[in-house]
Amino acid sequence: xxxxxxxxxxxxxxxxxxxxxxxxxxxxxxxxxxxxxxxxxxxxxxxxxxxxxxxxxxxxxxxxxxxxxxxxxxxxxxxxxxxxxxxxxxxxxx
Amino acid sequence: xxxxxxxxxxxxxxxxxxxxxxxxxxxxxxxxxxxxxxxxxxxxxxxxxxxxxxxxxxxxxxxxxxxxxxxxxxxxxxxxxxxxxxxxxxxxxxxxxxxxxxxxxxxxxxxxxxxxxxxxxxxxxxxxxxxxxxx
Numbered sequence: 001x002x003x004x005x006x007x008x009x010x011x012x013x014x015x016x017x018x019x020x021x022x023x024x025x026x027x028x029x030x031x032x033x034x035x036x037x038x039x040x041x042x043x044x045x046x047x048x049x050x051x052x053x054x055x056x057x058x059x060x061x062x063x064x065x066x067x068x069x070x071x072x073x074x075x076x077x078x079x080x081x082x083x084x085x086x087x088x089x090x091x092x093x094x
Numbered sequence: 095x096x097x098x099x100x101x102x103x104x105x106x107x108x109x110x111x112x113x114x115x116x117x118x119x120x121x122x123x124x125x126x127x128x129x130x131x132x133x134x135x136x137x138x139x140x141x142x143x144x145x146x147x148x149x150x151x152x153x154x155x156x157x158x159x160x161x162x163x164x165x166x167x168x169x170x171x172x173x174x175x176x177x178x179x180x181x182x183x184x185x186x187x188x189x190x191x192x193x194x195x196x197x198x199x200x201x202x203x204x205x206x207x208x209x210x211x212x213x214x215x216x217x218x219x220x221x222x223x224x225x226x227x228x229x
Contacts, residue, residue: 018228018229019229020228021225021226021227022225022227023221024151024221024223025217025220026221027151031148031152032152032155084148085152086147086148088147089145091143091226092143092223093142093223
């Protein structure tokens with residue numbers, strides 16, 4: 001397609017931007033909740049595991065629930081820490 | 095008097111006026127990676143781009159080797175030591191010795207100033223600087 005001046009023009013759909021610029025503190029505050037949530041989940045897993053061992057000799061039915069919860073939190077924690085400890089590249093200008 | 099051919103040409107010009115702009119993929123971005131030769135106070139080259147991962151960035155913010163160095167985490171570290179020293183000051187003043195309390199009072203002021211300086215650096219100044227990341 002060419003217009004009257006003879007220059008070639010191509011119609012391109014507007015794509016999403018590849019890079020965005022923001023403040024360092026805002027970026028930190030955006031991803032640090034994921035890191036904290038991962039730590040929280042690991043703590044829950046440890047606490048429920050310890051509780052499960054104690055309940056095993058007193059209330060076995062509850063200990064089963066505690067072990068299930070411990071495994072759930074143990075397996076879910078990397079999904080939160082993984083977001084925070086991603087290999088996504090950032091650029092800082094010093 | 096404008097002819098129908100001229101009107102068609104004007105309409106065509108208007109039609110292609112928007113498409114002459116480059117798409118985001120075609121636009122060039124200024125990336126100051128090169129070294130201009132000028133140095134900052136700490137010896138780093140001015141306006142050099144520092145590439146890092148999100149993990150390294152968050153780790154740098156969480157780092158607190160002591161209360162004077164470090165980033166946002168050192169604010170909390172200094173605040174914690176401030177509270178500990180304040181309690182020790184009160185305890186030693188009333189139940190131990192005034193002269194020992196003076197030492198803890200000195201440390202209380204030191205850690206409070208560390209907290210203020212770290213907050214001004216890590217949160218206000220450093221955190222207010224730009225960061226380019228993937229959208």
